[in-house]
Amino acid sequence: xxxxxxxxxxxxxxxxxxxxxxxxxxxxxxxxxxxxxxxxxxxxxxxxxxxxxxxxxxxxxxxxxxxxxxxxxxxxxxxxxxxxxxxxxxxxxxxxxxxxxxxxxxxxxxxxxxxxxxxxxxxxxxxxxxxxxxxxxxxxxxxxxxxxxxxxxxxxxxxxxxxxxxxxxxxxxxxxxxxxxxxxxxxxxxxxxxxxxxxxxxxxxxxxxxxxxxxxxxxxxxxxxxxxxxxxxxxxxxxxxxxxxxxxxxxxx
Amino acid sequence: xxxxxxxxxxxxxxxxxxxxxxxxxxxxxxxxxxxxxxxxxxxxxxxxxxxxxxxxxxxxxxxxxxxxxxxxxxxxxxxxxxxxxxxxxxxxxxxxxxxxxxxxxxxxxxxxxxxxxxxxxxxxxxxxxxxxxxxxxxxxxxxxxxxxxxxxxxxxxxxxxxxxxxxxxxxxxxxxxxxxxxxxxxxxxxxxxxxxxxxxxxxxxxxxxxxxxxxxxxxxxxxxxxxxxxxxxxxxxx
Numbered sequence: 001x002x003x004x005x006x007x008x009x010x011x012x013x014x015x016x017x018x019x020x021x022x023x024x025x026x027x028x029x030x031x032x033x034x035x036x037x038x039x040x041x042x043x044x045x046x047x048x049x050x051x052x053x054x055x056x057x058x059x060x061x062x063x064x065x066x067x068x069x070x071x072x073x074x075x076x077x078x079x080x081x082x083x084x085x086x087x088x089x090x091x092x093x094x095x096x097x098x099x100x101x102x103x104x105x106x107x108x109x110x111x112x113x114x115x116x117x118x119x120x121x122x123x124x125x126x127x128x129x130x131x132x133x134x135x136x137x138x139x140x141x142x143x144x145x146x147x148x149x150x151x152x153x154x155x156x157x158x159x160x161x162x163x164x165x166x167x168x169x170x171x172x173x174x175x176x177x178x179x180x181x182x183x184x185x186x187x188x189x190x191x192x193x194x195x196x197x198x199x200x201x202x203x204x205x206x207x208x209x210x211x212x213x214x215x216x217x218x219x220x221x222x223x224x225x226x227x228x229x230x231x232x233x234x235x236x237x238x239x240x241x242x243x244x245x246x247x248x249x250x251x252x253x
Numbered sequence: 254x255x256x257x258x259x260x261x262x263x264x265x266x267x268x269x270x271x272x273x274x275x276x277x278x279x280x281x282x283x284x285x286x287x288x289x290x291x292x293x294x295x296x297x298x299x300x301x302x303x304x305x306x307x308x309x310x311x312x313x314x315x316x317x318x319x320x321x322x323x324x325x326x327x328x329x330x331x332x333x334x335x336x337x338x339x340x341x342x343x344x345x346x347x348x349x350x351x352x353x354x355x356x357x358x359x360x361x362x363x364x365x366x367x368x369x370x371x372x373x374x375x376x377x378x379x380x381x382x383x384x385x386x387x388x389x390x391x392x393x394x395x396x397x398x399x400x401x402x403x404x405x406x407x408x409x410x411x412x413x414x415x416x417x418x419x420x421x422x423x424x425x426x427x428x429x430x431x432x433x434x435x436x437x438x439x440x441x442x443x444x445x446x447x448x449x450x451x452x453x454x455x456x457x458x459x460x461x462x463x464x465x466x467x468x469x470x471x472x473x474x475x476x477x478x479x480x481x482x483x484x485x486x487x488x489x490x491x
Contacts, residue, residue: 080339
C-alpha cells in the first residue's frame with residue numbers, strides 16, 4: 001500500500017489549498033498516553049533523515065498560536081471539556097495550516113504525534129457528541145497512513161509508573177472525575193479513550209500495531225510499513241530546492 | 254423558531270442576546286434592558302463576546318502577530334465562547350439567572366462566513382450553545398453605523414477592519430466593505446434564527462421601549478414564575 005495519493009480533506013476543504021501541490025507524505029502515529037509514541041517517532045525521524053528524507057515532526061499543543069495558552073490553561077486546571085476540545089482544535093488547525101501544509105508542499109515526510117483522532121477520542125471519552133467533533137475536525141487532511149499503537153490500560157499503567165513516576169492530572173482525566181484518585185481515574189478514563197480510538201480504527205483505516213511488545217519490535221513494524229509509503233531513496237527524484245523552504249516557513253516557538 | 258441545532262434551554266434561567274454590526278447601538282440597549290430587569294428584582298448576569306480569561310492571551314497573541322487564518326480565527330473565538338459557556342453561562346442558567354449576552358454565536362455565523370468559512374461548518378461548531386430565549390438583531394444602515402464608529406473612538410484595529418481579507422489597503426474602506434458584508438449575513442440569517450429585528454435608527458428610548466415590550470410578551474410569565482429573584486435590599490450590580 002502506498003497510501004492515498006494525492007491527499008484530500010475529510011469534509012471541509014481549506015480555502016486556497018491546492019491539493020495537487022502537496023508532494024510530501026503525511027503519517028500519523030496515534031495511541032493513548034504512555035503507549036510509547038514519542039520514543040517511536042524520535043527513532044523514525046532519525047531513520048528517515050538518514051535515508052535522505054526531510055522530516056517534520058509535530059504533535060498536539062505545539063502550535064505557535066495556541067501551544068502556550070493550552071499549557072497555561074492546563075496548569076490552572078480550569079478547562080471544561082468543550083473548551084478543551086476546541087482549544088486543541090485551534091492548536092491543530094494552526095499547525096495544519098502553518099506547519100504541515102507548507103512541509104507537504106515542500107515534499108517533507110510529516111510525522112505527527114497524534115492527530116484529530118485523539119482529539120475526538122478525548123472528547124468522546126468525556127461524553128461530548130462524536131458527530132459534533134468529527135464535523136469540527138472536518139478540515140483535516142486524510143493522512144497517507146495512521147499507525148495506531150494499541151495497548152491495554154494495564155500496559156499503560158506500568159509504563160506511566162516506570163516512565164513518569166506519577167500519574168498526570170490530565171492523563172488521568174481528573175478534570176472529569178472518572179475515579180476517586182488519579183490511579184482509578186486513569187484506569188477508567190484511558191479505557192474510554194482506547195475504546196473511542198478502537199471505534200475509529202475501521203472507518204479511518206488505522207493500521208493497528210500491538211504496542212505491548214518491546215519497542216524494537218514495534219519500531220520494526222513501523223519501519224516496514226513506512227518504507228512502503230515513502231519512496232525509496234534510489235527511486236526518488238533529486239531533492240528540489242523547495243524542500244528547504246518549509247523549514248524556514250516554520251514559525252519560531 | 255431558530256433552526257440551527259443549538260442545545261435546548263433546559264434550565265430555569267433565561268438567555269437574552271443582542272446582535273448587530275459595530276455601531277448598531279446594541280450594547281447600549283442591552284445595558285438599559287439589564288438595568289431594568291434588575292430593578293424588577295431579577296438576578297441578572299452579563300456576558301460579553303471574546304472575554305474569556307483562559308483564551309485571552311492566545312487571542313491577543315494571534316491578533317498582535319497577525320497569525321490568524323479564517324479557520325483558526327473561527328476556532329479561537331469558539332474556544333472563548335465555550336469557556337464562557339462552561340465556566341459561566343451554564344452554571345448561571347442552572348441557578349436561574351437571566352443571562353444577557355452582548356453578541357452570541359450569530360456573530361461568528363456572520364463574521365466567519367464573510368472570512369470564507371463554510372456556513373454549515375460554523376453552525377455545527379456552535380451546536381453546544383444554549384438556544385437563546387430571545388435574540389434581538391439591531392438593524393442599522395451601514396453608513397449610520399460607520400458614522401457612529403468613526404465619530405466616537407480610537408483607530409479601527411486590523412481584524413476589526415477585516416484587513417486580513419485584503420478587501421482594501423485603506424483601513425476605513427476595508428472596515429466599510431467588511432461591515433457591509435457582515436450586515437448582509439445578518440440580514441440573510443434573521444429569519445432562519447428567529448431574530449427580533451429592531452430598527453436601530455430609531456431613538457434610544459423608542460428602541461428600549463420596544464425591547465421591553467418584546468421581553469414581557471415573550472418571556473414575561475416565566476420571568477415572574479421561574480427565574481431567580483434577588484432578596485430585597487441585596488446589591489445586584491454585576
